[in-house]
Amino acid sequence: MKLEIGYNHDFEVREETYLTATGPNFTVLYLSDLHLTRWSGPTISKLEQTITRLNPRILLLGGDYVDCAKGLPHFARLMEFLANRELVFAVAGNHDVFFGVERLRQLAERNNLVWLTDTAADITLDGHQVRISPAPTTERVEGLGFSILCLHKPLDITTLGCPPELVFAGHLHGSQFVFWQSTKGLFPGRVFYRWNILKTTVGRSLYLISKGLGDTLPIRYNCKKDVVFVTVKRLA
Structure with a gap:
């Protein structure tokens, strides 16, 4: 177990694989909750190196970007x-409201990022349609090859009538203190x-x-920072 105090501690890459009967082969990286301050330069450098190394086909940013x-x-x-x-x-993210969502959105869009609000983005990968949505949908789109839900705050996906293949969320930070861990979650959070x-x-x-x-x-205590990297593979 490890106590971390201060900024710019290392983060891990959590890797997962999703097997699908239909749809394209691709990779997706989700990162969230940067809470950037004046001391965040080393974290950004490490993040840039990690993105370059992993080279995800889709990159998702999950909110709470700037603290000051x-x-x-x-x-x-x-x-x-x-x-x-x-x-x-x-x-x-919820924290971005205090700093100014519009300012962050303009910076993102100025650099060709897609800022998702209420409307999903439909893209095509290797001839397959993929939908990336910031909110759940109740309808299954005909011909949709794959769907991804990109959230900041987790929601109860067991209530969704049309669950997507992949769902990402952040916000909770693992509760920053983890005294024990099981298949049921990170405790005491x-x-x-x-x-x-x-x-x-x-x-x-x-x-x-994340x-x-x-x-x-x-x-933080025993709660290493992370990004989440998923490889989506179509079954032969």
């Missing part, structure tokens, strides 16, 4: 780094937050919860 004005240059740097990548999508887990499956959905890349209160 002096963190904004680090966010701008990340946006500029991502400007030449295709298929980068972002959603806002799991006692208070149902979705304080790493992953679960609900029907055909793989639900993945522990995030930063914290407003920079202290």
Whole structure:
């Protein structure tokens, strides 16, 4: 077990595989909860190196980007780094409302990112339609090859009438303190937050919860920061 105090501690890449009977082969990287401050430069450098190494086909940003004005240059740097990548999508987090969602959205869109609000984005990968949505849908789209739900705050996907294949969320930070862990989740946070887990499956959905890349209160115990990298493979 390890106590981490301060900024710029290392993060891990959590790797998962999703097998699908139909749809394309691709990779997707989800990162969330950066909470950037004036001290976040090393974290952005490591994140840039990780994105370059993994080279995901789809990159999802899950919100809570900046904690204060002096963190904004680090966010701008990340946006500029991502400007030449295709298929980068972002959603806002609850914390972004306090700093200014519109300012962050403009920075993202200026660098060719897609900022998701109420409307899903439909893309085509190797002839297959893939939908990336910031909110659940009640209808299954005819001919849709694959669907991804990109959230900030976890929701109860067991209530969804039309669950997507992949669901990503952040927000909970693993509760920052993990005293023990089981298949039921990360404790003691799991006692208070149902979705304080790493992953679960609900029907055909793989639900993945990131522990995030930063914290407003920079202290963690046995709760390593992370990004989530998924390889989607079509069954032969």
